[in-house]
Amino acid sequence: MTRIDKNPEGGRAVAVSVRGLVKHYGETKALDGVDLDVHEGTVMGVLGPNGAGKTTLVRCLSTLIVPDSGTAVVAGYDAVHQPRQLRRVIGLTGQYASVDEKISGRENLYMIGRLLDLSRKEARARADALLERFSLTEAATRPAKTYSGGMRRRLDLAASMIGRPHVLYLDEPTTGLDPRTRNEVWDEVKSMVRDGVTVLLTTQYMEEAEQLASELTVIDRGKVIANGGIDELKAKVGGRTLRIRPADPLELRPLAAALDDLGLTGLATTTVDADSGTVLVPILSDEQLTAVVGAVTARGITIGSIVTELPSLDEVFLSITGQKASAPQDVRPELEEVAV
Numbered sequence: 362m363t364r365i366d367k368n369p370e371g372g373r374a375v376a377v378s379v380r381g382l383v384k385h386y387g388e389t390k391a392l393d394g395v396d397l398d399v400h401e402g403t404v405m406g407v408l409g410p411n412g413a414g415k416t417t418l419v420r421c422l423s424t425l426i427v428p429d430s431g432t433a434v435v436a437g438y439d440a441v442h443q444p445r446q447l448r449r450v451i452g453l454t455g456q457y458a459s460v461d462e463k464i465s466g467r468e469n470l471y472m473i474g475r476l477l478d479l480s481r482k483e484a485r486a487r488a489d490a491l492l493e494r495f496s497l498t499e500a501a502t503r504p505a506k507t508y509s510g511g512m513r514r515r516l517d518l519a520a521s522m523i524g525r526p527h528v529l530y531l532d533e534p535t536t537g538l539d540p541r542t543r544n545e546v547w548d549e550v551k552s553m554v555r556d557g558v559t560v561l562l563t564t565q566y567m568e569e570a571e572q573l574a575s576e577l578t579v580i581d582r583g584k585v586i587a588n589g590g591i592d593e594l595k596a597k598v599g600g601r602t603l604r605i606r607p608a609d610p611l612e613l614r615p616l617a618a619a620l621d622d623l624g625l626t627g628l629a630t631t632t633v634d635a636d637s638g639t640v641l642v643p644i645l646s647d648e649q650l651t652a653v654v655g656a657v658t659a660r661g662i663t664i665g666s667i668v669t670e671l672p673s674l675d676e677v678f679l680s681i682t683g684q685k686a687s688a689p690q691d692v693r694p695e696l697e698e699v700a701v
């Protein structure tokens with residue numbers, strides 16, 4: 362049985378608990394005192410720009426590297442003192458594909474099952490069940506090198522599920538995948554979470570975090586710079602946007618002009634979203650909302666609809682890290698040897 366620490370506040374047990382984790386590489390502080398908790402059966406999104414320390418965190422939590430100081434406890438097992446027990450309850454899909462390209466998908470999964478001490482029969486059954494689940498049955502006997510990027514990622518996910526992990530680490534699972542394949546991977550992750558798996562997901566894609574994670578930890582240069590629920594972080598960054606649609610579409614420009622004239626202090630100017638026939642105006646308080654509505658009606662413009670929008674996660678990320686989040690189209694090249 363796995364021991365789980367009870368979380369006194371949330372009711373859900375804490376599956377991953379990290380305190381003061383530090384890891385240096387020479388002069389580089391890859392992790393500089395990281396704290397985080399992942400609750401049972403939830404997805405924690407770890408966001409951060411390149412070099413933030415995401416992979417280093419995942420490596421510490423997988424016992425692949427030993428931290429210089431701090432503690433990491435996964436499903437009740439300490440990463441430094443109980444690495445063997447810990448490894449039995451985790452699954453890992455690394456940032457770069459880890460399957461053996463020369464052998465088939467089925468052989469890859471069978472081999473991992475055998476490494477995890479399953480009998481031949483069990484390993485075969487588990488491989489077949491996972492091939493089916495990840496829609497790889499038809500390609501099961503082909504060498505993995507003939508698989509598309511998405512099929513390889515699905516094989517990676519299947520491989521990390523062989524040992525029925527309690528906690529799964531996904532390190533940038535969809536970097537470089539096309540949108541359709543990315544959606545397939547997201548669906549698989551969601552279905553694993555429904556089955557009760559706890560997931561720690563690192564990503565640079567805000568859309569991925571929105572799709573999968575319930576809580577976020579933003580790290581930069583080895584430090585946690587923000588954490589909390591998605592809406593909580595959005596609210597913390599401050600500011601909302603009003604999206605106003607005039608009842609008469611011809612009043613779109615006059616509406617924008619009225620709002621510009623209002624000159625709300627310290628705010629960016631209004632923007633016209635002609636495609637949707639709406640005007641966007643950033644506000645900082647309820648008083649400003651009242652002022653906006655008052656100014657518009659004073660001009661004789663009838664408001665068709667008005668909605669408040671929280672900032673996008675991209676805006677949150679920009680505001681917290683001072684850097685733009687990656688667009689999913691950024692296909693990062695796999696590491697490869699360069700002939701000199």
Ligand SMILES: Nc1ncnc2c1ncn2[C@@H]1O[C@H](COP(=O)(O)OP(=O)(O)OP(=O)(O)O)[C@@H](O)[C@H]1O
Nearest residue numbers: 386389391409410411412413414415416417418456
């Ligand atoms: N084996 C290593 N030797 C030396 N420095 C390392 C090593 N691994 C990581 N680093 C450094 O530690 C820092 C954190 O790296 P890490 O790979 O954890 O970042 P990351 O957030 O995963 O980045 P990316 O988004 O590019 O994958 C970086 O400055 C990196 O250069």
Ligand SMILES: [Mg+2]
Nearest residue numbers: 415416417456
């Ligand atoms: Mg990384």
